[in-house]
Amino acid sequence: MSTLQLTETHPALKAAAKTAKWAMLIVYFVIAVFPIVWLTVSAFKTNFEIETSPFSLPEVWQFQNFVNALSVSGLPQFFMNSIIVAVAATGINLLVTSLASFAVSREQFPGRKIFFTFTTAGVLIPIIAFMVPYYTLITQLRIYDTLLALVVTYSAINIPISMFLVSSFMATIPGELEDSAEIDGCSFFQRYAKIILPLARPGLVTAGTFSFIYCWNEFIYALLLTSSTSSRTVQLAIRFFTSQFRTDYA
Amino acid sequence: MSSLDRKTSRNMKWIILFLLPVTVLLISFFLYPIVFLVVLSFMEWNGIEPMSFVGMSNFSSLFSDSIFQTSIKNNLIWAFSAALLQIPLALLIALILAREPRGWKFFRTAFFLPNVISLVALAMMWRAMYNPEFGVVNVLLENIGLGHLARNWLGELDSALPAVIFSYQIYIGYFMVIILAGTISIPKSFYEAAMIDGANVLQQELYITLPVLRGIIVTAGTLAVAFALRQFETTFLMTAGGPANRTPVMGLYMYRRMAGLTYGRAAATGVLLILLGVFVLSGLQRIFGKSDAVGDSVQ
Numbered sequence: 355m356s357t358l359q360l361t362e363t364h365p366a367l368k369a370a371a372k373t374a375k376w377a378m379l380i381v382y383f384v385i386a387v388f389p390i391v392w393l394t395v396s397a398f399k400t401n402f403e404i405e406t407s408p409f410s411l412p413e414v415w416q417f418q419n420f421v422n423a424l425s426v427s428g429l430p431q432f433f434m435n436s437i438i439v440a441v442a443a444t445g446i447n448l449l450v451t452s453l454a455s456f457a458v459s460r461e462q463f464p465g466r467k468i469f470f471t472f473t474t475a476g477v478l479i480p481i482i483a484f485m486v487p488y489y490t491l492i493t494q495l496r497i498y499d500t501l502l503a504l505v506v507t508y509s510a511i512n513i514p515i516s517m518f519l520v521s522s523f524m525a526t527i528p529g530e531l532e533d534s535a536e537i538d539g540c541s542f543f544q545r546y547a548k549i550i551l552p553l554a555r556p557g558l559v560t561a562g563t564f565s566f567i568y569c570w571n572e573f574i575y576a577l578l579l580t581s582s583t584s585s586r587t588v589q590l591a592i593r594f595f596t597s598q599f600r601t602d603y604a
Numbered sequence: 605m606s607s608l609d610r611k612t613s614r615n616m617k618w619i620i621l622f623l624l625p626v627t628v629l630l631i632s633f634f635l636y637p638i639v640f641l642v643v644l645s646f647m648e649w650n651g652i653e654p655m656s657f658v659g660m661s662n663f664s665s666l667f668s669d670s671i672f673q674t675s676i677k678n679n680l681i682w683a684f685s686a687a688l689l690q691i692p693l694a695l696l697i698a699l700i701l702a703r704e705p706r707g708w709k710f711f712r713t714a715f716f717l718p719n720v721i722s723l724v725a726l727a728m729m730w731r732a733m734y735n736p737e738f739g740v741v742n743v744l745l746e747n748i749g750l751g752h753l754a755r756n757w758l759g760e761l762d763s764a765l766p767a768v769i770f771s772y773q774i775y776i777g778y779f780m781v782i783i784l785a786g787t788i789s790i791p792k793s794f795y796e797a798a799m800i801d802g803a804n805v806l807q808q809e810l811y812i813t814l815p816v817l818r819g820i821i822v823t824a825g826t827l828a829v830a831f832a833l834r835q836f837e838t839t840f841l842m843t844a845g846g847p848a849n850r851t852p853v854m855g856l857y858m859y860r861r862m863a864g865l866t867y868g869r870a871a872a873t874g875v876l877l878i879l880l881g882v883f884v885l886s887g888l889q890r891i892f893g894k895s896d897a898v899g900d901s902v903q
Contacts, residue, residue, distance in 0.1 A: 371805075375700055379711055382697060386774055387714050390721065392740060393729050454626035457619045473626060476634050480834040480881050482855045483874035486644060486867050487637030490651075510633035513626060542618040571722035573837045574855075578862075589724045593841060 428583065432591040439501055439587060440569035443508035447516055447565050448558055450509070455521035455554075456546045460532065470521065476514030482574060492579050503579045504587070508569045516561040523557025524550060638878075644871035651865055662872035671849050672873070675857040676880070678765060682832035682853065683884060685769050691825045694779035695817075699809060701780070702787035712784065716777035723772075727841040730771035734758050734842075758843050765851045772838045779824040786820035787813060822892045826885055833881050854880070 397419050457463070458470050488507060497503040527550060532540075535549050551558075573589045580586060645662055647655040666672045697715065701708045718726065733740045734757040742754035757767040790813065798808050814821075836855035839845065845852035845860070852860075854877045861870035 375705065378696070379700060379705075382693075383711065383714060386718055386776075389729055389733055389740070390718060392733075450625035450629065453622040457622040461615060461619055463616065463619050469623065473630060476630070478830075478881070478885070479634070479638075480830070480877055482834050482836055483641065483858075483877045484633075484637045485855075485858055485862055486870050486874060487640045488633070489862065490640070491632065491636070506629075507633065510629040513629055513633075517626070542615050546622070567720070571724070573722070573724050578859075589722055592722075592724050592728055 429588075429591060431584075432586050432588045435501060435585060436570060436588040439504045439508065440566050442501075442505045443512070443569045444562050444565040446505065446509040447512045448520075448562055451513055451516040451520050451561065452551060452554065452558060453546070455517060455524050456550055458517075459521040459524040460527075460529075460545075460550060470517070473517045474514050477518065481511055485574070485578060488575060489578055499580050499582055499585055501585050504569075504572075504576060504585075507575055507579065508565075508572060511575075512561075512565040512568055515564055519561040519564070520554060520557045523560075524554050527553050641871050641874050641878075644868055645875045647868045647871075649867045651867055655868075658868065662868045663876075666869060666872055666876070671852060672854075672857055674849060675852045675854045676876075678851060679833055679835070679853050679880065681765065682769060682835050683829045685773055686828040686832040687825055687888075690773040690776055690828050691779060691821065694776035694824065695783055695821060697776060698780045698783035698787065699813065701784060702813070703805075712781070715780055718775045719777040723837040724841060726775070727771070727838045731758065731842050734767055734771075759847055761847055761850050764843055764847055768839055768842050768851055771842065772835070773832075779828060782824045782827075783817060783820055786817045790816050818893070822888070825892070826888055829884060829888060830881065833877070833884065 398417070454473070458466060458473075492498050492503045492507070495503075497506070531549055531553075532545050535545055540548065571589060572587075576587045576590050580590075644655070646657060646659060648658045648662070649655040701712055736742060736754075736756040736759065739757075741757060745751060745754045755763060757763050794812050795808055798812060803811070834855065835853045836859070839851055839853050839856050840859070843851045845856050854873055858870045858873040858877070861867075861873060
């Protein structure tokens with residue numbers, strides 16, 4: 355344990371422990387974060403500079419790589435595709451899971467617990483194992499190589515995690531609010547739309563963030579379920595760049 | 605209770621309506637795929653002609669395929685190194701940061717940063733870093749006088765798998781944040797009491813922090829192992845299974861089987877991947893005790 359430090363009687367040991375602690379932090383910082391800095395700086399260098407002096411700062415900070423990436427490669431369209439897919443899939447995902455979460459966490463009905471277990475158990479399944487079924491399903495639905503294929507798939511894949519986050523958040527909202535709203539004549543749907551949904555915003559934001567990041571970074575099913583450039587996402591596009599176009603896709 | 609029952613039956617139509625979309629999506633994208641996968645794993649199918657039942661022959665041919673054996677072995681190596689390197693490193697960093705040294709918030713953000721970047725971008729970046737001609741790794745080794753260690757990292761038989769695994773598992777930010785969140789919930793008074801009793805920092809960590817964090821560490825470990833078993837992108841982009849089929853994992857093997865239009869074997873691989881996951885994860889639970897609910901960690 356590098357935070358090892360003994361009592362005041364051992365000042366030398368204490369100093370050594372402190373040094374070890376900082377050495378640890380700095381070494382890890384260099385290994386984990388330096389490559390990303392290097393990548394970002396390299397994006398401003400010419401290929402010649404990258405190959406001859408990989409560590410130096412660029413002689414001239416030039417934006418040619420970015421210009422190339424944007425104009426030559428069709429990157430704007432891939433960005434657009436990624437944004438459409440991520441926004442639509444996250445939207446659908448939040449809509450359907452908030453409906454189901456409301457029913458599961460705010461209502462009593464037979465089979466409630468089983469339904470919840472069934473929906474959230476999907477977290478444990480390695481989604482990558484579904485390559486063959488998803489491919490055949492999407493082909494049968496005749497939406498292969500469309501953005502819709504990715505939207506539907508991504509919104510479904512994220513259901514288990516979103517159900518867990520949203521319904522456990524909804525369960526913490528006190529029931530008195532709903533009771534009084536019901537006395538005032540609120541219908542089932544109004545209780546969902548006007549009372550619970552606004553109050554569950556933090557839960558929805560968390561689930562939405564997870565979903566969006568997942569959709570933005572997803573690679574396998576984008577690779578498997580699309581083929582033409584018109585439905586290519588950014589993650590697929592990165593793969594087709596060689597080292598000459600380095601852009602930071604954070 | 606009777607009023608509750610009445611209320612329930614009145615709302616039942618609404619409840620069914622609200623549950624319907626999720627149910628349809630779950631059946632199409634989780635239940636049907638599992639059933640389909642299991643059925644198909646006993647079939648031979650090229651995607652065009654009708655399927656034909658072949659019994660266990662997909663499984664037996666998988667187990668006699670040396671590339672498949674390598675894939676399972678590699679998946680297990682991935683999982684072991686996640687449990688033995690990635691999690692201890694995450695724990696160590698989290699324990700240091702939990703003591704709030706100067707600039708700990710900066711370090712926390714910096715260490716989490718790579719987790720926001722896609723695996724694809726990170727894999728492409730590391731491929732450039734390992735490049736034998738201008739890669740930073742070799743240049744660095746030469747500059748610090750270890751030039752004899754420089755090599756074609758991804759091209760040589762012995763270094764390819766460790767190089768790929770390292771490039772992925774060095775990013776501990778996700779697990780660090782999970783563990784760090786756990787340490788924050790430990791009351792400071794525990795440590796104050798321990799200090800009055802004369803416990804040094806090492807003893808405090810050993811007898812207070814680690815026991816309290818046990819559940820969270822098991823959760824983080826379970827997630828890390830689960831991620832390692834699902835591995836695909838990093839391997840696919842960095843080596844595509846090469847050199848000489850030293851680095852494939854099961855996901856990649858399945859992808860190749862699909863590309864080769866042997867869907868039955870791809871499905872059998874998928875079934876084995878799920879079973880391996882269940883087996884390894886339940887084994888972990890048995891050895892280390894119950895983890896906190898999986899979802900707790902992501903909140």
